[in-house]
Amino acid sequence: MPYANMSPDGPYSGVSGCGPGRYSLTGTLQKALPLKDSIELAADALLEHDYVVGLTGAGMSVESGIRPFRGPGGIWTERGEPPLDDYRRFVLNPAAYWRELLSPQGIRHELQSSLESAEPHQGYHAMVELESLGVVKYIITQNIDGLHRKTGSKNVAELHGNHSLCRCVDCGARSDRVDVDTTVLPPRCGVCGGVMKDDVVVFGEPIPRDVGEICIEQTERADCMLLVGTSAYVYPAAGFPLRVAERGRTLVEIGPHPTEISDLCDIVVRGTAAAALPALSRAVAARLVFRSTSDENGKAK
Numbered sequence: 001m002p003y004a005n006m007s008p009d010g011p012y013s014g015v016s017g018c019g020p021g022r023y024s025l026t027g028t029l030q031k032a033l034p035l036k037d038s039i040e041l042a043a044d045a046l047l048e049h050d051y052v053v054g055l056t057g058a059g060m061s062v063e064s065g066i067r068p069f070r071g072p073g074g075i076w077t078e079r080g081e082p083p084l085d086d087y088r089r090f091v092l093n094p095a096a097y098w099r100e101l102l103s104p105q106g107i108r109h110e111l112q113s114s115l116e117s118a119e120p121h122q123g124y125h126a127m128v129e130l131e132s133l134g135v136v137k138y139i140i141t142q143n144i145d146g147l148h149r150k151t152g153s154k155n156v157a158e159l160h161g162n163h164s165l166c167r168c169v170d171c172g173a174r175s176d177r178v179d180v181d182t183t184v185l186p187p188r189c190g191v192c193g194g195v196m197k198d199d200v201v202v203f204g205e206p207i208p209r210d211v212g213e214i215c216i217e218q219t220e221r222a223d224c225m226l227l228v229g230t231s232a233y234v235y236p237a238a239g240f241p242l243r244v245a246e247r248g249r250t251l252v253e254i255g256p257h258p259t260e261i262s263d264l265c266d267i268v269v270r271g272t273a274a275a276a277l278p279a280l281s282r283a284v285a286a287r288l289v290f291r292s293t294s295d296e297n298g299k300a301k
């Protein structure tokens with residue numbers, strides 16, 4: 001289990017020896033490109049690689065009305081960071097944790113309401129399209145809103161869980177939250193009788209083993225990672241693109257602002273997810289149509 005320790009001190013941290021410019025233009029030149037040209041370059045890159053994995057973060061869902069945790073307008077920035085011992089409090093007293101979770105007041109309720117009312121924007125539909133075209137093979141998301149699944153993306157690893165699910169802390173079985181009986185707290189697992197928790201990974205809680213293993217497997221398989229709206233700031237997700245770069249593979253970033261990982265990226269598209277992803281998906285689809293209707297010299301069949 002060489003990747004079992006998905007912590008800031010684990011093998012996904014401190015990667016060195018990688019840098020920009022492995023792609024067709026050097027990082028500096030490429031980053032000066034207009035949006036349209038960078039989308040064309042990104043479309044070429046997606047089609048030149050065999051196994052593209054998407055990594056999406058808060059910037060993906062912000063245009064669906066979900067407030068980020070940190071940064072401008074962030075819930076935690078405004079209301080203060082939540083307790084860092086959330087998981088310990090759950091372990092010590094799961095019933096009290098559940099009472100807080102079900103309370104109709106407070107920051108948890110506010111967050112849950114915003115998640116329940118969110119609707120996917122066009123960028124989510126573009127990710128579904130890129131998957132159905134056979135280009136994006138898997139999506140790893142740091143978001144808990146479930147919007148990728150709601151839109152129709154099939155291969156999705158929700159690294160930090162899904163707000164609409166509950167998970168058994170013993171056997172890992174998941175159920176829809178609305179189906180979990182909370183008349184007696186804490187609720188119990190229908191499979192093994194263990195204690196259920198909401199599926200959202202809280203501070204101090206290990207990443208669930210099944211999801212963690214998928215993320216590592218997909219990161220190792222990826223020859224290109226498409227980063228969308230992620231600041232690559234929070235581990236373990238931050239380690240995935242670093243690992244891809246360490247293996248000399250390609251990183252494509254989509255986001256309106258420079259991030260900590262931008263300098264490592266081969267292609268940077270400075271646009272929002274809702275604007276840039278549909279344009280990228282159209283550019284990819286147009287190339288596939290051209291390929292299917294042209295011979296190897298680019299002439300019509």
Ligand SMILES: [Zn+2]
Nearest residue numbers: 168171189192
């Ligand atoms: Zn169970």
